[in-house]
Amino acid sequence: MISRDDVAYLATLSNLQLGEQEAADLQQDLEHIIEYIHQLDELDTSGVEPTYQVSGLENVSRDDLIDTYGLAPEALLALAPLAQDNQVKVPKVL
């Protein structure tokens, strides 16, 4: 069961402001999702290792060499909705 408090808590963690209707809709959606996932409970998973990765890869790393990825910082800053003095401008958070 997902309570309204659970929804409010998740919204706080995600920095989201939800309207009454949105919260009610989300409560239902989340409940359906959890219900769906709960099907897994029918399986006996004793002795099964937790799945951390699905790729089967190990030790993927790169050498310590500078790479600009062909992009100037200006190009990245230009993606931000607002910028000022070479910085990304955001609403006051604290």
Added chain:
Amino acid sequence: MITPEILAKYKVTIGIECHVQLNTKTKLFSGADNDARNKEPNAVISPIDFGLPGMLPVLNKEAVILAVRAGKALESDIASVSRFDRKHYFYPDLPKGYQISQLYEPIIIGGVVRVPQEDGSVLDVRIHHAHMEEDAGKLTHYSDYSLVDLNRAGTPLIEIVSEPDMHSAVEAKAYATELYRLMTYAGVTNGDLYQGNMRFDVNISIAPLDAMELGTRAEIKNLNSFRSVERAAEYEYRRQADLLEKGERVIQETRGWDDAAQKTVSQRSKEDAQDYRYMPDPDIPPLRLTEDEIALYQSVVPRLPQYYRDAWRDLQLDRSVADSLLARRAIAELIEAVRVQAGSAATKHVAHWFASSLSDETSEITVGQDDAPRFIELSNMVTANELSSTAAKDIFNELLLGHDSPRIIAERKNILQVSDTGAIAAIVDEVLSDPASAQSVADIKEGKDKAIGFLVGQVMKRSAGTANPGLASQLIREKIKDL
């Protein structure tokens, strides 16, 4: 009023978490330049640091190698398999919405820091673990908006978590200092405290002496000097004792250190504790290290501070002298090279010159063990009476700055002490025949030996300070006897 008697009723318990910035060329998961010093905001950023959709972070091998080296300095085990996890929080200093860290299977497990104490004893502070993680960016707050600089976002860190094995502010400071030495000696960090290369979070609680359980702790975050670690711990000890004495309780919370006011201030309460929803990061495959790899990476770790303490025991240096030499690896290596090449007497000379010139912790040092022969030669010149102690100090300072030998510097400055009997004898004759000396000569003949000081002074003056004063006074005595 908190008196020593009140404090003595409580036992303080301290554990420290320390973030150490690794000195790689690039960031932990992107190829962006890791050196943000003196750069414009957002000058060293990549699409990965910017958290753009579809970007794939890839682990920097060098950061792994440095973490393995740090593990040796901490006498830790290195995990044969370690993993990376996502720590979620929404704040503009990390655009991805999570920090990549290691919660469940960190790379460095256990360990101990053997902390030398003022009284010569050693305090073992156990290490719980240390994990790799990326740093966040920097926010600057204005009246109704904030600006985000992501230069530091993605910088590789290891966070070293100690067990709560410290029981005073002095011990906390001593631990922080020794940890700094270990990390800089092992070569894993530049150790620039001013740039925040090592940042300490101090967890501290107090409880009555007979209590079985620890008290509620407060965490003082982001201390970036040894002194602030000590002062913040001491302040917090008193603050918590004061609360308990008044019958109030300590609340579990994060506090900051206000250096100007010399006190800790509440930042956020753990009552609304963070829920980071950790989960394994599917982008970063597990890291597997073989015994051979670990041994190879650790084989290049240079000698650590304790090696030098043991090697120098017979020199019987003052603790403050030894500490100032140990503050920098290059100096410790140089002193050790002098000791091996020239023995105790020369080492003591050089050690004391360094100790008295190293008071300024920020001064740049460019000399190293290859310079040992120049410092040995300087010591030999003093022993052979070729230099006064003042002149030696003067030349020492020049040795720090350039590559000239002490003899070349002494000749250039014309401060070689004249120990040539003939040359000094000529000056002594001059001085004795000067009518101004007559009174002193008469005094000496009457047995007023102190009068010789004036004559020696005259010899030094006429030789522009280069005469060996011992030899001058001996010649004066001989000549007066013959008069």
